[in-house]
Amino acid sequence: xxxxxxxxxxxxxxxxxxxxxxxxxxxxxxxxxxxxxxxxxxxxxxxxxxxxxxxxxxxxxxxxxxxxxxxxxxxxxxxxxxxxxxxxxxxxxxxxxxxxxxxxxxxxxxxxxxxxxxxxxxxxxxxxxxxxxxxxxxxxxxxxxxxxxxxxxxxxxxxxxxxxxxxxxxxxxxxxxxxxxxxxxxxxxxxxxxxxxxxxxxxxxxxxxxxxxxxxxxxxxxxxxxxxxxxxxxxxxxxxxxxxxxxxxxxxxxxxxxxxxxx
Amino acid sequence: xxxxxxxxxxxxxxxxxxxxxxxxxxxxxxxxxxxxxxxxxxxxxxxxxxxxxxxxxxxxxxxxxxxxxxxxxxxxxxxxxxxxxxxxxxxxxxxxxxxxxxxxxxxxxxxxxxxxxxxxxxxxxxxxxxxxxxxxxxxxxxxxxxxxxxxxxxxxxxxxxxxxxxxxxxxxxxxxxxxxxxxxxxxxxxxxxxxxxxxxxxxxxxxxxxxxxxxxxxxxxxxxxxxxxxxxxxxxxxxxxxxxxxxxxxxxxxxxxxxxxxxxxxxxxxxxxxxxxxxxxxxxxxxxxxxxxxxxxxxxxxxxxxxxxxxxxxxxxxxxxxxxxxxxxxxxxxxxxxxxxxxxxxxxxxxxxxxxxxxxxxxxxxxxxxxxxxxxxxxxxxxxxxxxxxxxxxxxxxxxxxxxxxxxxxxxxxxxxxxxxxxxxxxxxxxxxxxxxxxxxxxxxxxxxxxxxxxxxxxxxxxxxxxxxxxxxxxxxxxxxxxxxxxxxxxxxxxxxxxxxxxxxx
Numbered sequence: 024x025x026x027x028x029x030x031x032x033x034x035x036x037x038x039x040x041x042x043x044x045x046x047x048x049x050x051x052x053x054x055x056x057x058x059x060x061x062x063x064x065x066x067x068x069x070x071x072x073x074x075x076x077x078x079x080x081x082x083x084x085x086x087x088x089x090x091x092x093x094x095x096x097x098x099x100x101x102x103x104x105x106x107x108x109x110x111x112x113x114x115x116x117x118x119x120x121x122x123x124x125x126x127x128x129x130x131x132x133x134x135x136x137x138x139x140x141x142x143x144x145x146x147x148x149x150x151x152x153x154x155x156x157x158x159x160x161x162x163x164x165x166x167x168x169x170x171x172x173x174x175x176x177x178x179x180x181x182x183x184x185x186x187x188x189x190x191x192x193x194x195x196x197x198x199x200x201x202x203x204x205x206x207x208x209x210x211x212x213x214x215x216x217x218x219x220x221x222x223x224x225x226x227x228x229x230x231x232x233x234x235x236x237x238x239x240x241x242x243x244x245x246x247x248x249x250x251x252x253x254x255x256x257x258x259x260x261x262x263x264x265x266x267x268x269x270x271x272x273x274x275x276x277x278x279x280x281x282x283x284x285x286x
Numbered sequence: 287x288x289x290x291x292x293x294x295x296x297x298x299x300x301x302x303x304x305x306x307x308x309x310x311x312x313x314x315x316x317x318x319x320x321x322x323x324x325x326x327x328x329x330x331x332x333x334x335x336x337x338x339x340x341x342x343x344x345x346x347x348x349x350x351x352x353x354x355x356x357x358x359x360x361x362x363x364x365x366x367x368x369x370x371x372x373x374x375x376x377x378x379x380x381x382x383x384x385x386x387x388x389x390x391x392x393x394x395x396x397x398x399x400x401x402x403x404x405x406x407x408x409x410x411x412x413x414x415x416x417x418x419x420x421x422x423x424x425x426x427x428x429x430x431x432x433x434x435x436x437x438x439x440x441x442x443x444x445x446x447x448x449x450x451x452x453x454x455x456x457x458x459x460x461x462x463x464x465x466x467x468x469x470x471x472x473x474x475x476x477x478x479x480x481x482x483x484x485x486x487x488x489x490x491x492x493x494x495x496x497x498x499x500x501x502x503x504x505x506x507x508x509x510x511x512x513x514x515x516x517x518x519x520x521x522x523x524x525x526x527x528x529x530x531x532x533x534x535x536x537x538x539x540x541x542x543x544x545x546x547x548x549x550x551x552x553x554x555x556x557x558x559x560x561x562x563x564x565x566x567x568x569x570x571x572x573x574x575x576x577x578x579x580x581x582x583x584x585x586x587x588x589x590x591x592x593x594x595x596x597x598x599x600x601x602x603x604x605x606x607x608x609x610x611x612x613x614x615x616x617x618x619x620x621x622x623x624x625x626x627x628x629x630x631x632x633x634x635x636x637x638x639x640x641x642x643x644x645x646x647x648x649x650x651x652x653x654x655x656x657x658x659x660x661x662x663x664x665x666x667x668x669x670x671x672x673x674x675x676x677x678x679x680x681x682x683x684x685x686x687x688x689x690x691x692x693x694x695x696x697x698x699x700x701x702x703x704x705x706x707x708x709x710x711x712x713x714x715x716x717x718x719x720x721x722x723x724x725x726x727x728x729x730x731x732x733x734x735x736x737x738x739x740x741x742x743x744x745x746x747x748x749x750x751x752x753x754x755x756x757x758x759x760x761x762x763x764x765x766x767x768x769x770x771x772x773x774x775x776x777x778x779x780x781x782x783x784x785x786x787x788x789x790x791x792x
Contacts, residue, residue: 050376050560050561050563051560051561051562051563052375052376052379052559052560052561052562052563052564053375053376053563054368054369054375054563054564056369057365057368057369074668075664075667075668076667076668077667078667078668078669078670079665079666079667079668079669079670079691079696080667080670080688080691080692082670082673083670087673087676087677088670088671088676089671089676089684089685089686089687089688089690089691090688119685119688119689119691119692121692184681197680197681198679198680198681198682198683199680199681199682200681202681202682203745204682204744204745204748204749204752205680205681205682205685205745205749207743207745208682208685208688208689208745208746208749209685225676225677225678225679225684
């Protein structure tokens with residue numbers, strides 16, 4: 024009576040042992056095979072590098088960051104590879120864009136940056152995306168009519184970007200761009216890029232920042248159609264650039280500053 | 287002449303051996319020696335420690351057959367063991383987790399001996415050997431981590447070398463002895479390999495031998511009873527009488543409990559190893575990656591936390607003076623408290639010390655896991671600001687948000703829990719600080735924050751404060767800066783920066 028029972032038990036135990044031995048290779052603790060990290064021109068490689076190095080300023084998905092959105096096919100189509108590479112490698116003078124290549128201790132090598140540019144175009148670019156206007160993306164210092172720029176500003180920009188902010192008002196406007204504090208933090212190229220490509224990702228009020236193609240609003244909030252021309256953009260940039268070093272506002276009252284010090 | 291059967295032959299051979307070595311006498315002494323009847327489950331931890339040590343020896347020998355202790359190949363050989371050697375990963379997992387288990391069991395064993403006052407007369411040297419075994423075991427765990435030769439090992443060595451460097455006068459020499467040269471190199475790995483597979487295991491085996499011999503010679507201590515203090519003059523006689531009268535043989539009575547506990551511990555170990563797998567190897571070491579946040583294995587996290595939280599002025603003294611003094615005191619305990627009560631109920635200070643130590647180590651370990659004191663070095667490029675803090679902001683405020691990243695404020699300050707934890711979360715900073723207070727805090731620093739007044743231009747400062755003053759916790763709708771009373775940016779004038787073009791470079 025006991026013997027057959029034991030034989031059955033032995034068989035069951037053996038089966039379980041063999042099965043568990045066979046299953047050993049699928050245990051959860053088994054480390055995954057090591058694979059080489061994807062190169063930056065692939066979607067995964069690009070996304071990884073972007074989220075580690077760019078997302079902080081350019082936004083988690085390439086839009087809605089404080090810096091220029093990069094997920095913008097029109098912008099990507101307008102800026103050539105070598106210019107993009109230069110901005111990535113060396114940063115942009117006069118702005119908060121740091122360089123990621125060159126002689127820095129943590130520098131990314133040039134090949135990787137080139138691959139990254141390619142990866143960005145694959146992920147977010149679109150070769151057939153064309154600018155609504157045919158205005159060159161790059162700022163060229165040269166002759167421009169700042170006075171004409173001021174007139175254009177009054178006619179097309181001032182309703183969203185008033186020069187003097189209505190203190191205490193809750194009027195929905197996008198805020199001053201003639202503020203010298205602001206102008207000192209941005210380059211002429213930044214101004215140009217903002218004017219040419221606009222900024223439609225931040226849900227600003229009352230409307231998104233249009234590209235150079237318009238439409239705009241005049242000082243009374245009426246719609247103004249008609250794209251800016253290339254020289255119009257030059258003139259606007261020249262006007263804003265000229266405001267950078269000439270304070271528009273009266274010196275600060277000392278009341279606000281000394282308030283805290285008397286504590 | 288009697289008939290020669292196989293059974294008889296074996297018996298004769300064993301007799302021959304016993305006559306010359308005394309092996310059976312030793313075995314009989316150790317297996318059947320009488321132990322106190324009341325020595326129950328409290329006494330299994332030492333055996334469990336030894337079982338894990340045996341596992342370490344066995345798995346360690348097999349691992350050593352595959353491991354290449356050279357700086358160029360160590361990492362690759364670990365990957366090879368993980369991926370190519372059949373069940374190599376399981377071997378590594380067992381070795382790693384068993385190391386933790388051994389340390390844990392050792393500490394529990396030590397705590398039990400301390401709480402029960404078992405170190406008192408006549409077992410002083412058993413305790414001293416135990417203290418050295420404790421150091422050897424921790425040394426094995428630390429050198430074992432180095433064998434992984436990944437970023438954690440590299441930076442761990444760097445920290446160790448920096449501690450050595452602080453020794454007055456001989457710091458450089460000590461570091462050279464530790465690293466096998468001025469820097470972390472192949473020689474360092476060879477050195478730690480020798481420690482890990484020859485010197486420390488050899489010491490451990492010798493110490494365990496002495497420890498066990500002492501246990502056999504002095505006998506296992508009885509369960510402490512209040513009102514039965516240790517009196518050296520009479521203790522031994524009374525102990526022997528009692529164990530002779532009421533004791534039980536070690537095998538099978540006490541050994542059965544040891545075997546049950548060790549068996550259960552072994553099953554748990556195999557389960558953990560199979561489920562969680564081997565530890566590392568982590569990232570390859572790269573001295574140029576300053577963003578690395580090396581963290582030691584769990585066992586040493588409390589030391590890591592303690593080091594991070596020490597006041598900087600006291601560091602050198604505490605690092606160099608406290609460990610030797612603490613170890614010397616630990617070893618001296620049985621000589622200082624040689625006699626008297628053993629029961630925990632009669633020794634409240636000892637109980638309190640154990641409770642305090644466990645709490646402190648537990649809290650420090652928990653802190654070490656999150657290490658909130660360290661800045662998150664890559665947050666400025668990798669941690670985006672949530673969209674609701676950017677929508678409907680003025681151009682200046684957006685520039686401020688950009689400055690917040692660029693000036694690496696984010697590495698120490700989180701917004702909406704995203705970012706470093708070293709400084710306060712700034713999600714609702716505008717509800718706490720006025721414009722002027724924000725300005726002053728950034729310019730002059732304060733608390734643990736450095737002063738940024740010299741590092742930021744007036745424009746950068748204005749933009750930054752303009753952005754910060756919009757952080758009202760997300761409860762209020764964003765409006766114009768001018769709409770908020772405490773925003774005098776509109777009325778301020780940029781200070782004459784020496785060179786506006788240099789705003790961006792510092």
